[in-house]
Amino acid sequence: MQTNARFGCHQQIVTIDDIFFSYENKPVISGLNFSILERDFVGLVGSNGAGKTTLLKMIVGLLKPVRGEIRLFGQPIDQFRDWERVGYVPQKNALNPLFPATVREVVTSGLFGKKNMFRRLSKQERSKADDALYAMRIEDLADRRIGQLSGGQQQRVFLARALINNPELLILDEPTVGIDAETQAGFFRMIRHMHQHHHITFIMVTHDMDMIQSYLGEDSVQKSGGLSFYVKHTHEPENCRETDLTHSMQQLRETIEV
Numbered sequence: 413m414q415t416n417a418r419f420g421c422h423q424q425i426v427t428i429d430d431i432f433f434s435y436e437n438k439p440v441i442s443g444l445n446f447s448i449l450e451r452d453f454v455g456l457v458g459s460n461g462a463g464k465t466t467l468l469k470m471i472v473g474l475l476k477p478v479r480g481e482i483r484l485f486g487q488p489i490d491q492f493r494d495w496e497r498v499g500y501v502p503q504k505n506a507l508n509p510l511f512p513a514t515v516r517e518v519v520t521s522g523l524f525g526k527k528n529m530f531r532r533l534s535k536q537e538r539s540k541a542d543d544a545l546y547a548m549r550i551e552d553l554a555d556r557r558i559g560q561l562s563g564g565q566q567q568r569v570f571l572a573r574a575l576i577n578n579p580e581l582l583i584l585d586e587p588t589v590g591i592d593a594e595t596q597a598g599f600f601r602m603i604r605h606m607h608q609h610h611h612i613t614f615i616m617v618t619h620d621m622d623m624i625q626s627y628l629g630e631d632s633v634q635k636s637g638g639l640s641f642y643v644k645h646t647h648e649p650e651n652c653r654e655t656d657l658t659h660s661m662q663q664l665r666e667t668i669e670v
């Protein structure tokens with residue numbers, strides 16, 4: 413386990429300290445330790461039922477470990493309030509296809525967090541939504557019902573929802589399940605671009621070992637608590653410079669082929 417709060421210029425974004433989790437009496441995660449540094453790309457791999465989604469839900473505060481501690485950006489998770497720094501794209505089957513919201517409504521819901529969803533949007537919030545729709549090339553779908561879209565289109569809607577706050581940490585749970593190979597390849601190109609050029613820290617659950625091997629490298633694996641973490645660090649000194657974390661929406665848009 414890495415216990416130092418920083419490595420070079422990179423602070424710990426997620427610190428998982430000896431956590432345990434059970435659903436009722438069924439243990440799922442036992443003694444898991446792991447740290448994620450600023451601008452890492454972490455591929456989270458494990459067999460079905462190993463607890464990957466459960467871990468992500470703990471990292472975004474939806475579940476609480478029964479023992480141990482998780483810190484986000486150095487703060488214990490129960491004191492953490494800066495949720496706009498974290499974008500989360502849950503597993504695709506988390507969406508009820510009958511959910512009546514439009515694409516624009518789903519994307520803007522990313523602004524609210526635990527705040528009131530029914531207030532009027534400010535001009536600035538509407539413009540953030542327009543930027544995220546534009547970046548994901550879904551502005552023409554803005555008024556369509558989310559349940560009527562293809563899997564690849566829905567995936568871009570949920571990514572736009574996660575990007576609307578310009579997050580520093582992006583958490584993706586099996587984002588390419590049920591999507592054709594070509595769309596998947598385009599998606600990974602976009603994710604790599606975001607990692608390399610927008611300096612976002614990523615945690616992505618995937619069963620796609622080709623993606624893991626090509627981008628993260630087979631040898632980058634660390635194991636803990638029954639899960640495998642493939643990690644690509646970006647610790648080169650030039651990455652220690654302060655960078656403008658604002659997304660260039662135009663640049664991002666250009667990585668997407670539709």
Ligand SMILES: Nc1ncnc2c1ncn2[C@@H]1O[C@H](COP(=O)(O)OP(=O)(O)OP(=O)(O)O)[C@@H](O)[C@H]1O
Pocket residue numbers: 435440458459460461462463464465466467
């Ligand atoms: N709400 C729940 N109540 C009880 N058990 C649950 C609940 N959610 C998940 N589980 C069980 O906990 C275990 C871990 O589930 P989890 O979804 O975290 O696994 P996973 O590694 O993401 O699996 P997969 O690769 O299939 O998505 C599984 O055995 C699952 O059946």
